[in-house]
Amino acid sequence: MSQQRQTTAPELEITDHRAGTVRYIEHGVPSELIRWHAHDDYELHFIVATRGKVFVGDHIGPFAPGQLILTGPRLPHNWVCNGDQYRAELRDMALHFSPSTLDEAMRLLPELNEIRPMLERSRSGLEFLGTDPHWVRSQLAGIRETTGLARLQRFLALMQELAAWPDYRLLSSVQVDSPANEAAQQKINRVIDHVMAHYESPISLGDMARLVGMTETYFSRFFRQATGHRFVDFVNRVRISRACHLLVETDQHVTTICYEVGFNNVANFNRRFSDFKGMTPSQYRRDASQRYVQQEDQLLWMQQAHQA
Known part of the structure; x- marks a missing residue:
């Protein structure tokens, strides 16, 4: 998929919230889920394998294993591998969660407002820098393996950690607040x-x-x-x-x-x-060259930890 493809209007994805407050998604590559799209949910997206270009709003940049990005509601996004050579059983691990549900929860439970600044930043696309890829993957796997209250507890604990994460960057210059019609x-x-x-x-x-x-x-x-x-x-x-x-x-x-x-x-x-x-x-x-070297070091560490 070329960069020019990303200039088309994003496909609007409809989310089924009957599965619960937090929905876990994973897929490999190739996959029909890899497309320029947007949805009404927040999405926490973790790259497990492959490399390529990430598109978030008007941002274009590289992605590699270990990248963790939070996108806000209606912010278009896509991760496109370099060429067609990549094949992976598991490329992406992601969480979807509803803005309306969180807004209502924060109204009833003021303590949850600790995560509100992070959610506001995510409307530009929020990349967390310097996270431990092994830790992130284990957190998402824990959410995947649980349901009900146990899943919600794990999710809130992860949100608390990320809301206090000191090293991050905003990606897109466009924050999408949907017009009235x-x-x-x-x-x-x-x-x-x-x-x-x-x-x-x-x-x-x-x-x-x-x-x-x-x-x-x-x-x-x-x-x-x-x-x-x-x-x-x-x-x-x-x-x-x-x-x-x-x-x-x-x-x-x-x-x-x-x-x-x-x-x-x-x-x-x-x-x-x-x-x-x-x-x-x-x-x-x-x-940027220094960050690339750090990503390479993180990838090497992940490979060594997996082999051990």
Whole structure:
């Protein structure tokens, strides 16, 4: 599956909550579950095997064994293996849990509000960094093997641990708060799809307003209300997200990347990159290389522990 495929509107998955508060899912590769999709639930997603590209909202980045990501409701996501060579009986372990159920539980049990900040962050896609892959897998396996109150207890204990986890990063520049009606949602999807497909070209507020049949003033207010961002900031975030991918996955010069992702001024690119990432593009590339080495060390540790 190509990156261009991800610019299409995500498939909306309908969740059956009759199975309980927490639903456990696992699958290998290939699998029909591997697709660009969204759903109304939170999803805690752990990669057991294989490598490739992860897509969360407008974020594109690498994935490898040990990656743990929490996605919020209606945030599109997908994990795509590199090429067709990968085969695995177990690639993904995931938990689905309902926002409405948790909201009601937090209203009745104030102690549960300890996890609310983490859930709010997950609306951007939340990657937990530096977790012990063996520990995460054992926690998810424990939830898989239990039902009823025992499963709920294990789930809440895991949520408590992750809510206090100090090392994480937000992935997507778009937080999806569904508009009030399907027509409005389709307009937002159309704009986001266009920006994701044409970020390297000039994109104006007026062009997008005309695309969805609105005045510039109304579109500006509409877009910010739906995504939480000014339109120009959203376009810059998409371009910076793509630049991050190129910085990690290629050895292209920073200046080349600047123009490839749609900026026409290197100084402006460096300034916007620092605004969004808190560091220069060169610093980001160095840090990403260090994180890759750490992931390799974690994978080697998992393999050695499994052999032992």
